[in-house]
Amino acid sequence: MTFENYPKQIFIGLSAIFVQLIYSTASIAAxxxxxxxxxxxxxxxxxxDLGDAKQLALGSNGTLFVGSYKEGTITALVDANQDGRVDKRYTIAKGLHYPEAIAFKDGDLYVAEDDRVLRFVDIESRLRRPGRPKEVYDRLPGNTKKSKRAMHFGPDGKLYIAIGSTCNVCEPETPFGSIIAIDVNTGESEQIVSGVRKVGAFDWSVKDKELWFSDLSRDWMGDNLPPDEINKVETVGSHYGFPYIHATDVIEPAYDKPENLKVVAPQYELPAHVAPMGLHFYRGEQFPERYRNQMFVAENGSWNRSSKVGYQIVMLEIEDKQVVKRSTVVSFLDGEFPVARPHSLITAPDGGMYISDDFKGNIYRLYYKNPQKNQSQDNE
Incomplete structure (x- = not known):
């Protein structure tokens, strides 16, 4: 089955109503x-047709960059006439080792590949011929096949990189299982947090610039344990429990927590195995007021659960710096069949939202149908 024959305008959503998406394979109706x-x-x-599309980065001119994992490619997508559909695509790099983590700053595209960070200078003016990248950091740990990564520039101008643990449950060697911050000009680095298993994504809240991140808890403790996590960084250098404690209070039987180790509990617990690979604070004005500056999470889904959960985009509503509500905005799960596995999110130039899908290699665009109406009203 493919998505290649889907119409460009896929569907208009209505609350609690399923909308039909037709596809075909050869002459056989599916x-x-x-x-x-x-x-x-x-x-x-x-x-x-983007392979296993992972992290997204947006250029100053609206170019959408897509990192991959298995494909080893970086792709640039251009919507030249701004009609919500890609018009041109360019291969920025290929043959890289698991370049899923990418970031954009001051005209340059940064890519984490194996043990280094590469920079493609002035990339949006060189999409046809990007040239050879410059190496700006060379002290990342290897083993990128097992250690998943995410990468963004912070409000302080430093490049933050999440470096996942290489195991289901173990005591990882530093800097595995951490988030670090790098000064790309000097090469100096700092460990921001430790004690994490697999940080799918992170972002800074729009209003107070606090760093939030998602963490995927361990597998093989049953369908409902342990919960996946949404965390917040209040103190640099904090430990978030892995592998000794999962979520708030699920004790790991294989390892004893050191007596003097202070563990930060999650800000919010998601259902087990939903796999929160994307986390992004919506920065546009197209969506109604209640969605603005709120946290959106891409739940990539439950590969090892007896019945599937996740495979959706949810909004975590924050009040007084606490998550107070979780609501589904888009669900890609049709019964036990995942139509997509959403991975990353980013606010589009027109105020919509791009969503990457590492299952079918698609990029979706979420938009609000009537942005001119009263945006302060709830749209339940």
Whole structure:
């Protein structure tokens, strides 16, 4: 089954109503699949055929960059006429080792590959011929096949990189199982947090610039344990429990927690195995007021659970610096069939939101149908 024959305008969503998406394979008619979209929103297919599309980065001129894992490629997507569909695509690099983590700053594209960080200078003016990248850091740990990564520039101008543990449960060697911050000009680095298993994504809240991150808890403790985590950094150098404690109070039987180790509990617990690979604070104005500056999470889904959960985009509503509500905005799960595995999120130039799918290699565009109406009203 492929998504290549899907219409560009995929569907308009209505709350609690499934909308049919038709596809075909050769001359054989396939069963329709269902995707749910919250009332007032629509979803379109922005781009396809991108392999295992992972992290997204947005250029100053609106170019959408897509990192991959197995494909080893970095792709640039351009919507030249700004109609919500990709018009041109460029291969920035290929043959790299697991370049899933990318970031953009001051005209340059940064890529974490194996034990180094590469910089493609003035990339948006060189999409056809990007040239050879410059190495700006060479002290990342290897073993990128098992250690997943995420990367963004922080408000302080430093390059933050999440370096996942290489195991389901173990005592990882530093800097595995941590988030570090790098000064790309001097090469100096600092460990921001430790005691994490697999940080899928992180972002800074729009209003107070606090760093939030998601962490995938260990597998093989059953369908409902341990919960996946949403965490916040209040003190640099804090430890978040892995591998000794999962979520708030799930004790790891294989390892004893050191007596003097202070562990920071999660800000919010997600259901076990939803796999929060994407986390992004919405920075646009197209969505209604209640969605602005709120946290959106891409739940990549439950590969090892007896019945599937996740495979959706949720909004975590924050009040007084606490998560008070979790609501589904888009669900890609049709019964036990995942139509997509959403991985990363980023606010689009027009105020919509791009969503990467590492299952079928698609990029979706989430938008609000009528941004001119009263944005302060809730759209339940």
């Amino acid at each position: 069963e329709p699949v269902m995707i749910t979209v919250s009332k007032g929103f629509g979803l379109t297919l922005f781009a396809s």
